[in-house]
Amino acid sequence: MQMSQGVEWALHTCLNLSWLPPDQAVPTGKLAAFYELPAAYLNKQLQALVRAGILSSQPGPRGGFRLARAPEDITLLDVVLAIEGPDEAFVCNQILRxxxxxRPEVDYRQTCLLARGMRRADIAWRRELAAQTLAEIREDVERHFPETPRNTRARFAGQ
Amino acid sequence: MQMSQGVEWALHTCLNLSWLPPDQAVPTGKLAAFYELPAAYLNKQLQALVRAGILSSQPGPRGGFRLARAPEDITLLDVVLAIEGPDEAFVCNQILRxxxxxRPEVDYRQTCLLARGMRRADIAWRRELAAQTLAEIREDVERHFPETPRNTRARFAGQ
DNA sequence: GTTCAGATACTCGGATAGGGACTGTCCGAGTCCTATTGG
DNA sequence: CCAATAGGACTCGGACAGTCCCTATCCGAGTATCTGAAC
Structure with missing residues:
Protein backbone atom coordinates (compact mmCIF):
# COMPACT_ATOMS: atom_id res chain seq x y z
CA MET A 1 0.00 0.00 0.00
CA GLN A 2 1.50 3.28 -1.04
CA MET A 3 -0.07 6.69 -1.33
CA SER A 4 0.11 8.53 -4.63
CA GLN A 5 3.02 10.94 -4.73
CA GLY A 6 0.55 13.52 -6.00
CA VAL A 7 -0.35 14.00 -2.34
CA GLU A 8 3.10 15.35 -1.59
CA TRP A 9 2.96 17.67 -4.58
CA ALA A 10 -0.48 18.93 -3.60
CA LEU A 11 0.49 19.56 0.01
CA HIS A 12 3.61 21.54 -0.81
CA THR A 13 1.84 23.45 -3.57
CA CYS A 14 -1.02 24.47 -1.27
CA LEU A 15 1.48 25.52 1.38
CA ASN A 16 3.35 27.67 -1.13
CA LEU A 17 0.12 29.30 -2.28
CA SER A 18 -0.70 30.14 1.34
CA TRP A 19 2.24 32.55 1.39
CA LEU A 20 1.01 34.54 -1.58
CA PRO A 21 -1.62 37.30 -1.52
CA PRO A 22 -5.05 35.67 -1.88
CA ASP A 23 -5.75 37.38 -5.20
CA GLN A 24 -2.57 36.20 -6.91
CA ALA A 25 -3.13 33.31 -9.32
CA VAL A 26 -0.14 31.13 -10.23
CA PRO A 27 -0.20 29.00 -13.39
CA THR A 28 0.75 25.34 -13.42
CA GLY A 29 4.07 26.00 -15.11
CA LYS A 30 5.42 28.13 -12.28
CA LEU A 31 4.09 25.84 -9.59
CA ALA A 32 5.77 22.88 -11.28
CA ALA A 33 9.06 24.70 -11.88
CA PHE A 34 9.27 25.43 -8.15
CA TYR A 35 10.12 21.77 -7.43
CA GLU A 36 11.06 20.70 -11.00
CA LEU A 37 7.91 18.62 -11.34
CA PRO A 38 6.27 17.53 -14.62
CA ALA A 39 3.84 20.37 -15.29
CA ALA A 40 1.12 18.43 -17.09
CA TYR A 41 0.90 15.81 -14.38
CA LEU A 42 0.89 18.36 -11.58
CA ASN A 43 -1.96 20.05 -13.44
CA LYS A 44 -3.94 16.84 -13.07
CA GLN A 45 -3.53 16.92 -9.30
CA LEU A 46 -4.48 20.59 -9.16
CA GLN A 47 -7.67 19.78 -11.03
CA ALA A 48 -8.58 17.38 -8.26
CA LEU A 49 -7.97 20.10 -5.69
CA VAL A 50 -10.29 22.42 -7.63
CA ARG A 51 -13.01 19.76 -7.73
CA ALA A 52 -12.63 19.41 -3.96
CA GLY A 53 -13.08 23.16 -3.47
CA ILE A 54 -9.58 23.68 -2.08
CA LEU A 55 -8.25 25.67 -5.02
CA SER A 56 -9.99 27.92 -7.52
CA SER A 57 -8.80 28.14 -11.10
CA GLN A 58 -8.91 30.85 -13.70
CA PRO A 59 -8.07 30.32 -17.37
CA GLY A 60 -6.48 32.71 -19.78
CA PRO A 61 -3.60 35.16 -19.38
CA ARG A 62 -2.88 36.18 -15.78
CA GLY A 63 -4.79 33.03 -14.85
CA GLY A 64 -3.75 30.09 -12.71
CA PHE A 65 -4.59 28.62 -9.32
CA ARG A 66 -5.13 30.17 -5.93
CA LEU A 67 -6.46 28.97 -2.58
CA ALA A 68 -10.26 28.87 -2.59
CA ARG A 69 -10.54 29.48 1.15
CA ALA A 70 -8.40 30.57 4.09
CA PRO A 71 -5.52 28.30 5.18
CA GLU A 72 -7.21 28.05 8.58
CA ASP A 73 -10.06 26.18 6.85
CA ILE A 74 -7.88 23.72 4.93
CA THR A 75 -6.74 20.61 6.78
CA LEU A 76 -4.23 18.00 5.72
CA LEU A 77 -7.14 15.57 5.52
CA ASP A 78 -8.88 17.79 2.96
CA VAL A 79 -5.88 17.69 0.64
CA VAL A 80 -5.26 13.96 1.08
CA LEU A 81 -8.88 13.06 0.40
CA ALA A 82 -8.98 15.34 -2.64
CA ILE A 83 -6.13 13.41 -4.25
CA GLU A 84 -6.67 9.89 -2.95
CA GLY A 85 -10.44 9.82 -2.93
CA PRO A 86 -12.85 9.49 0.00
CA ASP A 87 -12.64 5.70 0.42
CA GLU A 88 -10.78 4.31 3.39
CA ALA A 89 -7.67 2.21 2.88
CA PHE A 90 -9.14 -1.05 4.21
CA VAL A 91 -12.18 -2.11 2.23
CA CYS A 92 -14.26 -4.89 3.77
CA ASN A 93 -15.30 -7.28 0.99
CA GLN A 94 -17.59 -9.09 3.42
CA ILE A 95 -16.03 -12.51 3.00
CA LEU A 96 -18.07 -13.57 6.03
CA ARG A 97 -20.99 -13.66 3.61
CA ARG A 103 -26.52 -14.18 5.51
CA PRO A 104 -26.88 -12.25 2.23
CA GLU A 105 -29.01 -9.55 3.84
CA VAL A 106 -26.50 -8.67 6.58
CA ASP A 107 -24.13 -5.74 5.99
CA TYR A 108 -20.92 -7.22 7.33
CA ARG A 109 -19.09 -3.95 6.79
CA GLN A 110 -20.91 -2.84 9.94
CA THR A 111 -21.10 -6.05 11.95
CA CYS A 112 -17.71 -7.67 11.23
CA LEU A 113 -15.57 -6.92 14.26
CA LEU A 114 -12.36 -7.12 12.27
CA ALA A 115 -13.68 -4.49 9.86
CA ARG A 116 -14.65 -2.43 12.87
CA GLY A 117 -11.14 -2.69 14.27
CA MET A 118 -9.64 -1.56 10.99
CA ARG A 119 -12.12 1.28 10.88
CA ARG A 120 -11.08 2.42 14.34
CA ALA A 121 -7.52 2.81 13.09
CA ASP A 122 -8.67 4.65 9.99
CA ILE A 123 -10.70 7.05 12.09
CA ALA A 124 -7.69 7.76 14.29
CA TRP A 125 -5.65 8.47 11.16
CA ARG A 126 -8.24 10.87 9.80
CA ARG A 127 -8.69 12.57 13.14
CA GLU A 128 -4.96 13.30 13.29
CA LEU A 129 -4.92 14.67 9.74
CA ALA A 130 -8.03 16.76 10.28
CA ALA A 131 -6.46 18.30 13.40
CA GLN A 132 -3.71 19.94 11.37
CA THR A 133 -4.62 22.96 9.30
CA LEU A 134 -2.55 24.49 6.58
CA ALA A 135 -2.28 27.65 8.67
CA GLU A 136 -0.71 25.76 11.57
CA ILE A 137 1.80 24.07 9.30
CA ARG A 138 2.62 27.42 7.79
CA GLU A 139 3.25 28.94 11.20
CA ASP A 140 5.48 26.03 12.14
CA VAL A 141 7.53 26.50 8.99
CA GLU A 142 7.86 30.23 9.63
CA ARG A 143 9.03 29.51 13.15
CA HIS A 144 11.70 27.02 12.05
CA PHE A 145 12.69 28.61 8.71
CA PRO A 146 11.89 32.35 8.86
CA GLU A 147 13.27 33.07 5.39
CA THR A 148 10.94 30.64 3.62
CA PRO A 149 7.96 33.01 3.12
CA ARG A 150 10.11 35.71 1.59
CA ASN A 151 11.97 33.27 -0.64
CA THR A 152 8.73 31.72 -1.83
CA ARG A 153 7.12 35.05 -2.63
CA ALA A 154 10.26 36.19 -4.45
CA ARG A 155 10.32 33.02 -6.50
CA PHE A 156 6.77 33.47 -7.68
CA ALA A 157 7.02 37.23 -8.09
CA GLY A 158 10.09 36.98 -10.28
CA GLN A 159 9.00 36.96 -13.93
CA MET B 1 -4.88 4.29 -2.15
CA GLN B 2 -6.36 0.93 -1.38
CA MET B 3 -5.07 -1.85 0.83
CA SER B 4 -4.57 -5.30 -0.66
CA GLN B 5 -7.55 -7.52 -0.03
CA GLY B 6 -5.08 -10.15 1.17
CA VAL B 7 -5.17 -8.26 4.46
CA GLU B 8 -8.81 -9.17 4.97
CA TRP B 9 -8.14 -12.81 4.13
CA ALA B 10 -5.17 -12.94 6.49
CA LEU B 11 -7.07 -11.35 9.36
CA HIS B 12 -10.04 -13.70 9.13
CA THR B 13 -7.81 -16.73 8.64
CA CYS B 14 -5.73 -15.92 11.71
CA LEU B 15 -8.89 -15.37 13.71
CA ASN B 16 -10.25 -18.74 12.63
CA LEU B 17 -6.99 -20.46 13.55
CA SER B 18 -7.20 -18.90 17.01
CA TRP B 19 -10.26 -21.04 17.77
CA LEU B 20 -8.49 -24.30 17.01
CA PRO B 21 -6.22 -26.24 19.37
CA PRO B 22 -2.70 -24.86 19.00
CA ASP B 23 -1.32 -28.13 17.68
CA GLN B 24 -3.86 -28.49 14.86
CA ALA B 25 -2.46 -27.60 11.45
CA VAL B 26 -4.90 -26.66 8.69
CA PRO B 27 -3.88 -26.89 5.02
CA THR B 28 -4.45 -24.04 2.58
CA GLY B 29 -7.29 -25.85 0.84
CA LYS B 30 -9.49 -25.99 3.93
CA LEU B 31 -8.69 -22.42 4.94
CA ALA B 32 -9.61 -21.22 1.44
CA ALA B 33 -12.79 -23.31 1.25
CA PHE B 34 -14.01 -21.66 4.47
CA TYR B 35 -14.67 -18.39 2.58
CA GLU B 36 -14.59 -19.76 -0.99
CA LEU B 37 -11.29 -18.04 -1.70
CA PRO B 38 -8.78 -19.03 -4.41
CA ALA B 39 -6.53 -21.47 -2.57
CA ALA B 40 -3.29 -20.78 -4.44
CA TYR B 41 -3.54 -17.05 -3.90
CA LEU B 42 -4.44 -17.40 -0.25
CA ASN B 43 -1.38 -19.60 0.07
CA LYS B 44 0.70 -16.65 -1.10
CA GLN B 45 -0.63 -14.51 1.73
CA LEU B 46 -0.06 -17.26 4.28
CA GLN B 47 3.55 -17.49 3.18
CA ALA B 48 3.95 -13.81 4.06
CA LEU B 49 2.47 -14.50 7.50
CA VAL B 50 4.97 -17.32 8.00
CA ARG B 51 7.87 -15.05 7.04
CA ALA B 52 6.59 -12.52 9.59
CA GLY B 53 6.55 -15.17 12.33
CA ILE B 54 2.80 -15.04 12.81
CA LEU B 55 2.08 -18.50 11.43
CA SER B 56 4.17 -21.64 11.30
CA SER B 57 3.92 -24.07 8.41
CA GLN B 58 4.42 -27.79 8.11
CA PRO B 59 4.60 -29.63 4.79
CA GLY B 60 3.43 -33.12 4.01
CA PRO B 61 0.32 -35.06 5.04
CA ARG B 62 -1.32 -33.78 8.22
CA GLY B 63 0.56 -30.55 7.55
CA GLY B 64 -0.71 -27.02 7.10
CA PHE B 65 -0.63 -23.74 9.00
CA ARG B 66 -1.09 -22.88 12.66
CA LEU B 67 -0.53 -19.81 14.81
CA ALA B 68 3.13 -19.43 15.69
CA ARG B 69 2.40 -17.64 18.96
CA ALA B 70 -0.48 -16.94 21.32
CA PRO B 71 -3.35 -14.73 20.07
CA GLU B 72 -2.54 -12.35 22.93
CA ASP B 73 0.79 -11.65 21.24
CA ILE B 74 -0.60 -11.02 17.73
CA THR B 75 -1.89 -7.54 16.98
CA LEU B 76 -3.82 -6.30 13.99
CA LEU B 77 -0.75 -4.24 13.11
CA ASP B 78 1.38 -7.39 12.94
CA VAL B 79 -0.92 -8.95 10.35
CA VAL B 80 -1.30 -5.78 8.30
CA LEU B 81 2.45 -5.15 8.16
CA ALA B 82 3.10 -8.77 7.24
CA ILE B 83 0.93 -8.45 4.14
CA GLU B 84 1.42 -4.81 3.16
CA GLY B 85 5.07 -4.42 4.09
CA PRO B 86 6.67 -2.21 6.74
CA ASP B 87 6.68 1.06 4.75
CA GLU B 88 4.28 3.78 5.74
CA ALA B 89 1.58 4.92 3.32
CA PHE B 90 2.93 8.42 2.76
CA VAL B 91 6.46 8.37 1.39
CA CYS B 92 8.30 11.68 1.41
CA ASN B 93 10.21 12.02 -1.85
CA GLN B 94 11.94 15.13 -0.50
CA ILE B 95 10.85 17.45 -3.26
CA LEU B 96 12.13 20.29 -1.06
CA ARG B 97 15.57 19.18 -2.22
CA ARG B 103 20.44 21.22 0.29
CA PRO B 104 21.47 17.76 -0.95
CA GLU B 105 22.88 16.74 2.43
CA VAL B 106 19.69 17.45 4.40
CA ASP B 107 17.33 14.56 5.11
CA TYR B 108 14.02 16.25 4.43
CA ARG B 109 12.12 13.16 5.54
CA GLN B 110 12.99 14.32 9.05
CA THR B 111 12.94 18.10 8.70
CA CYS B 112 9.98 18.65 6.34
CA LEU B 113 7.07 19.69 8.54
CA LEU B 114 4.49 18.36 6.09
CA ALA B 115 6.17 14.94 6.14
CA ARG B 116 6.17 15.18 9.92
CA GLY B 117 2.45 15.92 9.95
CA MET B 118 1.73 12.94 7.74
CA ARG B 119 3.93 10.81 9.97
CA ARG B 120 1.94 11.86 13.04
CA ALA B 121 -1.20 10.51 11.40
CA ASP B 122 0.55 7.29 10.41
CA ILE B 123 1.77 6.79 13.98
CA ALA B 124 -1.76 7.27 15.30
CA TRP B 125 -2.99 4.68 12.80
CA ARG B 126 -0.37 2.16 13.85
CA ARG B 127 -0.93 2.83 17.52
CA GLU B 128 -4.60 2.03 17.14
CA LEU B 129 -3.88 -1.17 15.23
CA ALA B 130 -1.20 -2.25 17.68
CA ALA B 131 -3.63 -1.77 20.57
CA GLN B 132 -5.94 -4.52 19.32
CA THR B 133 -4.78 -8.09 19.77
CA LEU B 134 -6.21 -11.11 18.08
CA ALA B 135 -7.29 -12.39 21.50
CA GLU B 136 -9.38 -9.29 22.18
CA ILE B 137 -11.06 -9.52 18.79
CA ARG B 138 -11.75 -13.17 19.45
CA GLU B 139 -13.36 -12.39 22.79
CA ASP B 140 -15.49 -9.70 21.19
CA VAL B 141 -16.72 -12.14 18.56
CA GLU B 142 -17.52 -14.76 21.19
CA ARG B 143 -19.48 -12.16 23.12
CA HIS B 144 -21.56 -11.07 20.14
CA PHE B 145 -21.80 -14.41 18.30
CA PRO B 146 -21.40 -17.21 20.85
CA GLU B 147 -21.92 -19.98 18.32
CA THR B 148 -19.01 -18.92 16.10
CA PRO B 149 -16.22 -20.84 17.88
CA ARG B 150 -18.14 -24.11 17.79
CA ASN B 151 -19.15 -23.63 14.17
CA THR B 152 -15.60 -22.84 13.16
CA ARG B 153 -14.16 -25.84 14.97
CA ALA B 154 -16.80 -28.09 13.45
CA ARG B 155 -16.10 -26.80 9.97
CA PHE B 156 -12.39 -27.60 10.25
CA ALA B 157 -12.87 -30.85 12.14
CA GLY B 158 -15.36 -32.13 9.57
CA GLN B 159 -13.53 -34.28 7.02
C1' DG C 1 -7.98 61.11 -27.27
C1' DT C 2 -11.34 57.53 -26.83
C1' DT C 3 -13.71 53.39 -28.03
C1' DC C 4 -14.57 49.24 -30.30
C1' DA C 5 -13.47 45.10 -32.83
C1' DG C 6 -10.40 41.60 -34.12
C1' DA C 7 -6.50 38.84 -33.46
C1' DT C 8 -3.32 36.74 -30.41
C1' DA C 9 -1.28 34.40 -26.73
C1' DC C 10 -1.96 32.13 -22.61
C1' DT C 11 -4.17 28.82 -19.29
C1' DC C 12 -7.14 25.24 -17.69
C1' DG C 13 -9.59 20.84 -18.59
C1' DG C 14 -10.31 16.45 -20.20
C1' DA C 15 -8.99 12.67 -23.40
C1' DT C 16 -5.11 9.57 -24.67
C1' DA C 17 -0.77 5.98 -24.13
C1' DG C 18 2.80 3.53 -21.05
C1' DG C 19 4.51 1.09 -16.78
C1' DG C 20 4.42 -1.14 -12.26
C1' DA C 21 2.00 -3.49 -8.62
C1' DC C 22 -1.75 -6.40 -7.20
C1' DT C 23 -4.27 -10.53 -8.67
C1' DG C 24 -4.44 -15.17 -10.02
C1' DT C 25 -2.33 -19.70 -11.36
C1' DC C 26 0.78 -23.53 -11.88
C1' DC C 27 4.40 -26.86 -10.96
C1' DG C 28 8.43 -28.69 -8.30
C1' DA C 29 10.85 -29.89 -3.54
C1' DG C 30 10.14 -31.94 0.67
C1' DT C 31 7.66 -34.72 4.13
C1' DC C 32 4.70 -38.07 6.18
C1' DC C 33 1.87 -42.08 5.83
C1' DT C 34 0.95 -46.69 4.31
C1' DA C 35 1.13 -51.02 2.24
C1' DT C 36 4.04 -54.73 1.19
C1' DT C 37 7.60 -57.99 1.80
C1' DG C 38 11.00 -60.47 4.10
C1' DG C 39 12.62 -62.42 8.39
C1' DC D 1 3.86 -61.49 14.27
C1' DC D 2 7.25 -57.69 13.64
C1' DA D 3 10.24 -54.59 11.26
C1' DA D 4 12.20 -52.45 7.36
C1' DT D 5 11.59 -50.50 2.94
C1' DA D 6 9.69 -48.72 -1.14
C1' DG D 7 5.99 -46.38 -3.07
C1' DG D 8 2.50 -42.93 -3.06
C1' DA D 9 -0.11 -39.02 -1.70
C1' DC D 10 -0.20 -34.69 0.34
C1' DT D 11 1.48 -29.93 1.45
C1' DC D 12 4.21 -25.86 1.22
C1' DG D 13 7.16 -22.73 -1.45
C1' DG D 14 8.55 -20.11 -5.15
C1' DA D 15 8.32 -19.13 -10.27
C1' DC D 16 5.16 -17.67 -14.12
C1' DA D 17 1.10 -14.79 -16.85
C1' DG D 18 -3.09 -11.43 -16.68
C1' DT D 19 -5.37 -7.14 -15.26
C1' DC D 20 -6.15 -2.74 -13.11
C1' DC D 21 -4.62 1.70 -11.35
C1' DC D 22 -0.99 5.19 -11.11
C1' DT D 23 2.16 7.80 -14.04
C1' DA D 24 3.01 10.70 -17.82
C1' DT D 25 1.69 13.36 -21.91
C1' DC D 26 -0.75 15.92 -25.41
C1' DC D 27 -4.23 18.78 -27.62
C1' DG D 28 -8.60 21.45 -27.72
C1' DA D 29 -12.00 24.98 -25.38
C1' DG D 30 -12.22 29.24 -23.25
C1' DT D 31 -10.60 33.84 -21.67
C1' DA D 32 -8.04 38.11 -20.85
C1' DT D 33 -4.92 41.07 -23.11
C1' DC D 34 -3.03 43.74 -26.74
C1' DT D 35 -3.09 46.09 -31.19
C1' DG D 36 -4.99 48.65 -34.63
C1' DA D 37 -8.23 51.51 -36.76
C1' DA D 38 -12.31 54.31 -36.83
C1' DC D 39 -14.84 58.09 -34.78
Missing part, protein backbone atom coordinates in the same frame (compact mmCIF):
# COMPACT_ATOMS: atom_id res chain seq x y z
CA UNK A 98 -19.37 -16.64 1.88
CA UNK A 99 -18.46 -18.34 5.14
CA UNK A 100 -20.58 -20.83 7.11
CA UNK A 101 -23.74 -19.15 8.35
CA UNK A 102 -23.28 -16.12 6.12
CA UNK B 98 14.69 20.37 -5.73
CA UNK B 99 13.13 23.60 -4.52
CA UNK B 100 14.89 26.94 -3.96
CA UNK B 101 17.47 26.63 -1.21
CA UNK B 102 17.33 22.83 -1.20
Missing amino acids: HGPGG | HGPGG
